[in-house]
Amino acid sequence: MNKRKVTRREFAGRSCKMAAGMLAAATPIIRATSALASEQRCEGRHYKKLSGRRIQCFVCPLNCILEDGDTCFCQTRTNVGGTLYNFAYNNPCVLNIDPVEKGPLYHVLPGTQALALGTAGCNLRCLYCQNWSVSQRRPSQTHNFDLTARSIPAYARKKSCRVVSCTYTEPVAFYEYVYDLAVSARTAGLHTHVASAAFINPQPMRELCGVADSFTLAIKGFNQEFYKKVCGTELGPVLEAIKVVKEEGRWLEIVTLVVPTLNDDRKSIESECRWIAENLGTDVPLHFARFYPEHRLKNLPPTPQSTLEQALEIAKGSGLKYVYLANLPGHPANNTYCPKCGDAVVKRVGLKTLSVDLTGGKCRRCGTSVPGLWV
Numbered sequence: 575m576n577k578r579k580v581t582r583r584e585f586a587g588r589s590c591k592m593a594a595g596m597l598a599a600a601t602p603i604i605r606a607t608s609a610l611a612s613e614q615r616c617e618g619r620h621y622k623k624l625s626g627r628r629i630q631c632f633v634c635p636l637n638c639i640l641e642d643g644d645t646c647f648c649q650t651r652t653n654v655g656g657t658l659y660n661f662a663y664n665n666p667c668v669l670n671i672d673p674v675e676k677g678p679l680y681h682v683l684p685g686t687q688a689l690a691l692g693t694a695g696c697n698l699r700c701l702y703c704q705n706w707s708v709s710q711r712r713p714s715q716t717h718n719f720d721l722t723a724r725s726i727p728a729y730a731r732k733k734s735c736r737v738v739s740c741t742y743t744e745p746v747a748f749y750e751y752v753y754d755l756a757v758s759a760r761t762a763g764l765h766t767h768v769a770s771a772a773f774i775n776p777q778p779m780r781e782l783c784g785v786a787d788s789f790t791l792a793i794k795g796f797n798q799e800f801y802k803k804v805c806g807t808e809l810g811p812v813l814e815a816i817k818v819v820k821e822e823g824r825w826l827e828i829v830t831l832v833v834p835t836l837n838d839d840r841k842s843i844e845s846e847c848r849w850i851a852e853n854l855g856t857d858v859p860l861h862f863a864r865f866y867p868e869h870r871l872k873n874l875p876p877t878p879q880s881t882l883e884q885a886l887e888i889a890k891g892s893g894l895k896y897v898y899l900a901n902l903p904g905h906p907a908n909n910t911y912c913p914k915c916g917d918a919v920v921k922r923v924g925l926k927t928l929s930v931d932l933t934g935g936k937c938r939r940c941g942t943s944v945p946g947l948w949v
């Protein structure tokens with residue numbers, strides 16, 4: 575485990591920079607139609623009590639050390655009298671019914687709906703974050719829905735959802751909520767999906783794999799400079815966490831947002847694809863997503879289609895069998911193709927699945943198995 579500590583001085587400095595960027599916060603993604611939920615909390619997982627009512631959190635590689643009253647960099651965990659509490663627990667501020675494909679998640683129950691939720695808080699500071707108005711806030715600063723982990727299965731079934739997706743912000747920030755809702759969902763026969771930047775320590779990730787069913791994990795760029803400059807974090811721990819998911823046998827898909835001039839160079843994309851092939855295998859789906867100007871990178875243009883198509887060819891040349899282009903509706907790379915005969919076994923337009931030509935997970939034309947959870 576990475577034992578790098580975040581000192582009180584570092585924490586205060588980061589918080590001041592973050593607060594400066596929040597002064598003109600936009601409206602939350604959706605408004606809560608019910609009365610604001612009272613602030614809820616649960617005791618955190620993966621932390622250690624220190625002397626003088628201090629604690630150290632071990633959920634993510636920041637390993638924050640908090641004095642009594644301090645809050646972690648993720649903005650959801652606070653030291654209250656020497657005990658770590660997560661105030662995002664049971665407090666989602668984003669709640670939608672989404673196509674499961676939005677994850678992006680293309681090889682799990684295509685055409686079904688997901689109850690998608692997220693809370694305030696995040697342990698990254700991505701300059702292009704489209705959900706920054708909630709991810710860069712504390713749970714006490716957002717409009718929240720009163721939706722407990724135990725009540726999620728009944729609510730999901732009421733909305734005809736087979737999947738519960740923890741997404742929009744960063745599930746690492748609401749780890750305890752994710753863990754408990756996944757337990758409830760599994761008991762009820764529902765599928766839990768986690769979409770995360772994977773900046774999490776190995777042991778918490780391993781435990782999460784014991785209750786969640788599938789993961790869409792982001793490799794935001796394949797060099798340390800990009801992670802430090804654009805995301806405010808490190809690449810190494812992300813790659814280690816992704817390998818944990820593969821080792822634990824959970825369904826895994828990778829997504830990379832291709833940002834013009836920052837992570838779209840051929841060398842970075844080749845390195846990423848080679849790493850995926852060598853460490854995760856050629857069957858792991860990879861999504862290259864189109865960037866649109868957002869947050870602090872509004873000066874950049876949308877990703878050219880030609881850049882995405884170049885990334886697609888690089889990935890295929892690296893031996894990856896299932897490569898997709900996201901945020902580019904109508905492109906042939908929205909579809910899933912049989913790796914043997916080339917037939918389009920799942921046809922999509924954007925996030926809408928048009929047809930699934932698989933029988934028992936096999937191509938109807940040639941009988942080749944296509945990995946995934948199809949029914």
